[in-house]
Amino acid sequence: MTALRDISQLWAMAHVLVVFLLLFEPRRPWRPTIAICVSGAVVMSVVTLAAAAVLGVPPFALIFFTCSLPSMALFFWISKYRNGRFFFLFCLSDTMCIWLIQVTSLLDRLVGGEYAVMFAGRLILFPLAEWFIWKQLRRPYQELQRKLERGWWLFSLIGLLYYLMLVMVSIPVDDPMPGWRGLLLLLLVLALMPLTYISILHSLWRQMRMYENTRLMEVQRKDYDALCQKMEVGRIYRHDMRHHLAAVEGLLQQGDNGGALNYVRSLSGGLEELAEPVRCANSAVNAVLTAYIVQAGNEGCTVETKL
Template sequence: MTFLRDISFLWSMLHIAALYLLLFAPRCSWRTTLICSSAGIGTLTVINMLLMARQGPVGIMHLAFFTCTIPSLLLFFLLSKHRDGRFFFLFCLTDTISFWLMQITNLMDRMAGNTYVVLFLSRLVLFPVVEFLLWRYLRRPYLELQEKLKKGWWLFTGVGGTYYLLLMVTAVPVDTPLPDAAGLLQVALVMLLMPLTYLTILHSLWRQMRMYENSRQMELQQRDYNAVCQKMELTQIYRHDMRHHLATLDELLQQGNSDGALQYVRTLNGGLESLTHPAECANSTINAILTAYIVQAADAGCSVDTKISLPEKLPFEETDLCVILANSLENAIHACRDLPGEQRQIRLEMELTENGRLIVSVENPCPRQVFFDSNGLPEVPKRENHGLGLPSIRATANKYGGLFRCQWETGRFILRVVLIPLEPAKPPVRRTGPLTYGILVLLLCLILLNCLPSLANALEEIPVLGTVVRVVDLRTYTLAWKDGVRSTPAEWNRIE
């Protein structure tokens, strides 16, 4: 049955490369990458199979670092787009996953009688299953992670390299005796800690990237918000100075200089044209944001139909409102740029309900059908500085425990957001746990026993309970001399 062992080894070698290519960012085209990697991995596989036939499975396990790991590392380093900590971490990740699977299947075969049948069948199934899971759940976020996050990889590479060495040291090759109980415990601990560590690393990297993107998005929104506020302030200054402009016009007309008055009016009108916009509602923040983006929409040839019913004060942070409106309107304007002029129509509705909930709805034309992923976000190609607006809106809705929904209906893309006012923060209620109650009861018993000697003496006469009472009775540990005899006050009472 040794041919099953050899086939399972060959199967594992091929899938080590497959696992790596799933998360790989190539330097060249995928066609060139697949041709070069297939040629290189095929050559290494043949060499390792010949060495295995000559040295045996134990010998090839000892030589694998030099005959498999180093050559494949050099091969993929030449083909990789990233030649820094990102490459080395990915190499350690895929290699350790592969060796982890090989070790697991080896131990399963040992427990089944070392017939190589379980070894072959388990590897035949586990490698494709792991590859499917990586493709389904990890590939897209990991590729995005590699593109967006360029620092902090070397530390995690060191962790991955350490686990690689641990697996190589603690591995139990095929056809070798199993170690003793202590050795098996070491193997089990390494096998358990490795996936937990990698999950922690990937989660940490993902959170770090999201925090960076959110902070950058907030900075951009804050900058736009500040610019809008400056425009609004400048508009107020123009309105405040209007009486001076009217006085100037009156003087020009009194002098009979109608041409000068007309030119002054035209100059004044041109200065106000880019600053003024009819107020949409009583809230100044909403007006400021809409002023900026309605002007952008007009520049792009889009018309914005608004239906807004909002009071002057809203129970939400101004920056959060800016995130929702700015991102949604910017996406709608961007979607309309490639459409004919008569179709560039955006509809915005905002309403504050009686129970304080803010409902925002943005619609824009979208002739092509949109498909959504499991998170309810549109499945669109990832591009630089794109694809962050909707996740930012969703994060804002989640902050207020609200609702976020995207949908496509008959050529229209609809975004709806509902914000729920946050309840005032209540002081945390400190609940007393059972341990605290136990300690208080013990202290109360201690006080009663030591303040009521007669109660303590009565309880000490009870079997079993008396032993416990004497332990907590402080008189037991108070030594003194009486009539030349060293004894305790409790003994004095019993003698008397």
């Protein structure tokens, strides 16, 4: 039955890499990135198993030194984000996989499956977790990484603390079960970790939405200010229209047809500037486009649109 134990450990180590890559954004194209990751994972797995066989300890006791630290350096080198976003993702993926490893190991111990329950559980739960990440978590998480720049270092520290706690309270596969205090501590950590990550991701998502809403409100405010300014100019034009007509009448009475024509043209040009262009039927999109096109025009840019 030890073959099931060894296969399940290799399976879990391979899927740590898969979980990480599902949320990872590299600075290189995906084909060389995957080749680098797979090669690194194979080397680290071989080193871990060889060191465990030589030292006579379970591989889980060595993965921090033979897998976690080397893989962190490797992924940091090929990552698009070299800041708190990278370290949070690294801690998130590692602790998620360690959580699954401990849950399946604990279930196997409780039912006396002799590694069969552990093997079957990991065989099923890891693909299910990856399917959930791909379908539900991947796009929102990558959107968070692209749009938010603050808060990642604090959340990375939380992830690191959970990683250390899991390593400290985890029960190696072949070790005897601890007393009720040790078992209760492990269960508390296993229960708190997903709740904490859900709270962190929810907080980040709300922060991003608040940022986007504030940005949209600022665009609409600028559009509103421009509209108010044009309305004020229009009011002045309407108020002065009688004087303009009197001026045109005076020029015509004097026989200055050219001056009257130029005066009318200048009035027409001013009225055209007051007209609010409608570029599309969607009022929100129209407001955003108008605000930026007006801003570009004020800076001397020529903008052409086709919507």
